[in-house]
Amino acid sequence: MYTIGEFSKISKLTAKALRYYDQEGILTPSDRGANGYRYYSNEDLAKAELILLLKQFDFTIAEIKEVVAYELNEEDLAAFLAEKRTQLAEKVARQKALIQQMDDLLKHTETRERRQMEYKMTVEELSAERVALLYFEGTFKEIGQYTGKLFQEVKGRGNGAPFCLYFDEEVNEIGKMALGVPIKKTFDSDLLKITTFPAGQALCTTHVGSYDRLNEAYKALIDYAKANELTLETPWREVYLKGPGKFFKGNPESYQTKIVVPIKE
Known part of the structure; x- marks a missing residue:
């Protein structure tokens, strides 16, 4: 002893x-x-x-x-170690994701220091427009899953930049939205809804940069509407004038997104 x-x-x-x-x-x-x-x-x-x-x-x-x-034998110990290894691997993955988020935040902070976006607001008269819409409930990050389905169904009938419609006034974890594109003519589809946007007024601005800074454009637009006593209606539309391609993301800082929000007349 x-x-x-x-x-x-x-x-x-x-x-x-x-x-x-x-x-x-x-x-x-x-x-x-x-x-x-x-x-x-x-x-x-x-x-x-x-x-x-x-x-x-x-x-x-x-x-x-x-x-x-526990009354351990070698197999029992191996089982405990294997389970702990899985937990550690998951922890490492979460930490790597957090580090990536921190790096992105630091990078965007540097970008804001170099260039603070100035948003030009315009009130535009929108003409009636024929569109094809793919409705779904989800998040902004899921849009890419539906883009291929939309264009596969539309084929060569597209007539402009794709867009996303948001029907909820507030941001929800999962929201009702639609991915769409202007079309040249009506066609039959079981997957898409073919409809016509009516003519009307809309408050518009264009954001240049990555999508995770779109909130800055929304703030500028909402502040402008309040200052000029404009009543905004849904759906809010994001038109992707320049963005990631099918195979390459390109440079997010050069993405161009036009925000179009109907104005109550």
């Missing part, structure tokens, strides 16, 4: 850690003297080595407690 001091040297665990593990029921000494001194055995040493291994692989105290309480 080993005293706590001896066991500390052998196990590479500090006396403080050993007392803590004893208190938590993770590594209880095999014997206690009449004076309360802790005495450890070779079996305790095997458990200490397991604890050090688990700590090395980023197991939490609660996780270590659960593992050491």
Whole structure:
């Protein structure tokens, strides 16, 4: 048997850690003297080595407690390690995503410092326009999934830049929207709705840059409408004058997106 001091040297665990593990029921000494001194055995040493291994692989105290309480064989330990590996891989993926978001934020912050976008507002008289619409419920990030379906159905009948319609006044996690494109003439489709946008007035502005800065354009447009007592109606339309292609994203800072919002007359 080993005293706590001896066991500390052998196990590479500090006396403080050993007392803590004893208190938590993770590594209880095999014997206690009449004076309360802790005495450890070779079996305790095997458990200490397991604890050090688990700590090395980023197991939490609660996780270590659960593992050491199990009657482990090699297959059991391998199962615990495999499960922890999956958790660590998922954690690494989340951290990489956070780092990418931070890099994007830093990059866009630098871009804003170099060039603060000035938005020119125009009130335009829109002519009636025939369009093909693909309705769906989702998020802005899902638009790309539907672009191919839209143009595959429209084929060579397109007559202008594609656009997205937003029917919700506020931003929702999942919203009702439609991806569309102007068309030269009406045609039959089970997937698309063929309709005509009526003529009318709209407040318009054009955003130059990546899509994740479109909120700046919306702020400028809404502020302008309030200052000029204009009542905005739905649907709001984003027209993608210049954006990513089918195979390449290109330079997001050169994307051009026109925002078109109907005005109540």
